[in-house]
Amino acid sequence: MVPMPHYLILSALLFAIGAAGVILSRNLLIMFMSIEVMLNAANLAIITFSRFLNVMDGHVFVFLVMAIAAAEAAVGLAMIITIFRNRGTIDADKFNLMKW
Amino acid sequence: MELAIFYISAIVAAGGALMMILQRNPVASVLYLILSLVALAVLFVQLSALFVGSLLIIVYAGAILVLFLFVIMLLNLRGEKFTSEKPILDKGTKITLVVLFFMELVILIKQMAFPQRMDSLMTQASPDFGGVEPVATLLYTKYLYPFELTSILLLVAIVGAVIMAKRDKNEEEGER
C-alpha cells in the first residue's frame, strides 16, 4: 500500500517542474507543455484525494479539466501559429515590443 | 509491490517532465511529455481511477500532444536558435527559487490535516470505483450542469482557434 503523502509529494514535484518550465523556458511550445504538466499535477492531486476520501466527484472534475486543457491548448496553439506568421519566431524573449 | 510500481512510475513521470523542459528540440519534448503522461496514467490506475487514467492516455497523449506535434511540424520548428542574452535573473537563481518553492510545498503538504484523518492508508475501494459506469452516472446526473458548460467552452475554443489560425484573405478579396 502506498501512503497518501507520496502521491501528493509527486504532484507537488510535477507542479514545481511545470512552473519551472514556464519561468525558465524561452520556447513558447515548451512553456505551453509545462502548463499542461502543471494541470496534470493538479489532476493527480485531485485523483489522490478522491481515492482517499472514497468519493468519485474528483474523477468528474479531472474529466472536465481535461476538456478545458484541450480547449486552452487549441486556442494557445492557434495563437502560436499566428505569432509565428507575424514574427517568424517563437522565442519568448523576442516578444518585447512592450516592456513586461 | 505496489510501492515498487509507484516509485518506478513516479520516477518516470517526474523524469519525463524534467527532460521535457530541458530539451532543445520540441519534438523530443513532446515525446518526453507523452512518456511522463503514460507514467501518470499508471498512477491513476493504481489509485483505482481506471476511466480517467485511460482518458489521460487517449485524450492527452492521443489528441492534445498530437496537436502539439502537428503545430511543430507545420511551423517547421526543429532547429530553432534561441537568443543567449542575459536575462534579468540568471538560471541559477531561478532554479534555486523553484527548488525552494518545491520544498515549501512538501513541508506544507506533510503537515496537512485532512477530514476523517485519512492521511495514513487507503481503504479498500469498491470494485467498480472509478469505472466508466459510475463516473458516467455522476457526470450525467449530479454534474450535468458543468458538463454542459464545458460543451459551450469547447465551442468557444473552436471558434477562437479558427479565427486565430485562419489566414485572412487580402483586403479586396475579403470584402467580396
Place this chain on the structure above:
Amino acid sequence: MTDQNWSILIPEIFLFIWALFIFGLDLGIKRKNPKILGYSAMAGLTITGILLAIFNGGILFKGMFQSDQLAIFFKVIFIGSAFMAVGSSFDIASEKIRHHRGEYYGLILFSTVGMMFLSSASELITLYIGMELTTIPLYVLAAFYKDDKLSVEAGLKYLIVGAFSSAILLYGLSLLYGLTGTTDIVTMKINLSLVFLSYGKIGPGLILAMIMVIAGIGFKLALVPFHMWAPDVYQGAPTPITAFLSVGSKAAGVVAFARIFVNGLIAFASDVMKPLDWGIIVAILAAAAMILGNITALRQRNIKRMLAYSSIAQIGYVMVGMVAASELGIASVGYYMFIYLFANMGAFTIATIFNDKTGSDGIISYSGLSKTSPIFAAYMSIFLLSLAGIPPLGGFAAKYLVFAAGIQAGYTWLVIVALLTSVVSLYYYANIIKTMYFSAEEPTIKIHPSFPANLVLLISVIGIILFGIFPGPILDWALESAKIFAF
C-alpha cells in the same frame, strides 16, 4: 427534479443563442453592413438584461447554479460592460476588423455568458469552468488585430499568464477539495468548521490552498504582485477589449473571490485565526496594489498604460472592501464596481475614439482638446475625476463606502494607505485634464463620435453623476445582495 424552476437559466441561454445568431447573421449579411451586427449585439444584451429582471431568484442543480441577488447585481455589471464595449467598437469594426466582425461581437457575448455563469457558481468545478469560459474568448479578442504586432503580442502574453494562473488556481482548488472532501462551497464551509472543531487546528495545508487561490484569482484581477501582464496586454489589445478586460473580467474575478473567500472561508477572516487569516494577506496585497499602481501611473506617457496602472490601483481599493468581509464591505465592493463600470468604460471609450481619429495613444496628443471638442473634454474630465474620487461624482461615494467598511473592520492602516494614495492618484488624473484644458499648443483634432459611442458616453456620464448624488438605490441593492452571505 420536477419542482425546479428552470426559467432562471433563460438569460444565460438566451445570450448564448444570441451569440450564435450573430455568427449566423455575419454570414447572412455578407459583410455589407457591419453596423447591423453591432446593433444586434447591443439589442441582445439589452434583452438579456430585461430577461434577467423577469427570471431570477432560485437555485438549480443542487446549488451549482444560484440566481441570488449577488449574482444578479454582478450580472448587470457584466452586461453593462459588454454593452459599452460593443458600443465603443463601432468605429474599429468598420475599419480595423474587416474579416471577423461577427466573431468579434459573438466572442464578447460568449465571454459575458461565461461571466454570468461564473457569478452564479457556488461550486468549485462550475466556478473553474466559468472562469475559463470568461477568459478563453478574451485571449482571442486581445489578439484580434492579427496583423498588428502589439495586439498579437498582447494576446500571447495574456494567454500564457492566464493559462499559468488557471493552473495555479486549479492546484489551489484541488487542495481545497482534498481538505474538505467536497466541491460545494457551502458544504466546504461546514466541513472546515467540523474539522476545526474536532482537531482544534487545520494545519498549514489550508494556507497553501488559500495562497494558491489568491494567486490564481489575483492574476485575473491584476492584483499586485500578479499584475505585470496588465499594462502590456492593456496597451496592445484593441481598446474596447481593454475596457472590457478592465471592468468585466475584473468584476468576474471579484465575484469569484467573494464566493470562495467571503462565503466559503469566512471563518478565517479574523485575527483570531492567525496564521490562517486570509484578510491580512489580501490587505497587504491591496496596499501594495494601491501604492505601486498609483506611483507607476505617474510616469506613464501612454493613456492606455496609465489607465492600466490606474485600474491596478482601483482593484486595491475594491479589495479594501473585500477584506472587511462584512455586509457593508461586500455592499461597498458592489457599489464600487458599479461606479467603476461607468467611469472606466467611459474613459476607455474616449481613448478608443481618440485613437481612431488620431492613431495615437499618447497623453500629450490630448493637448488642447477642450478647444475643439469641449463636450468630449468635459466627459473625459468627469470620468477621470470620478476615478480619482472627487465629490459629488460616483467615485467619491464609492471610495467613502469602501473606506468606511475598512475602518469598521479594523483595517485603519489600510484605509490610511488608501487615502494617501488617492491623493497621489489625483495628480496624474488631473494632469490629463490640465493637458486637455490648459495646453498652449494649437489643437488640430476635432472629434465626432459615432452614435453608439455617444450613447455609451452619455450613459456613463449620467450614471456617474446620478448615482454619485443619489447613491441610495444602488447601495440598497448592493446591501441586499450582500445579505446572501451569512455574516
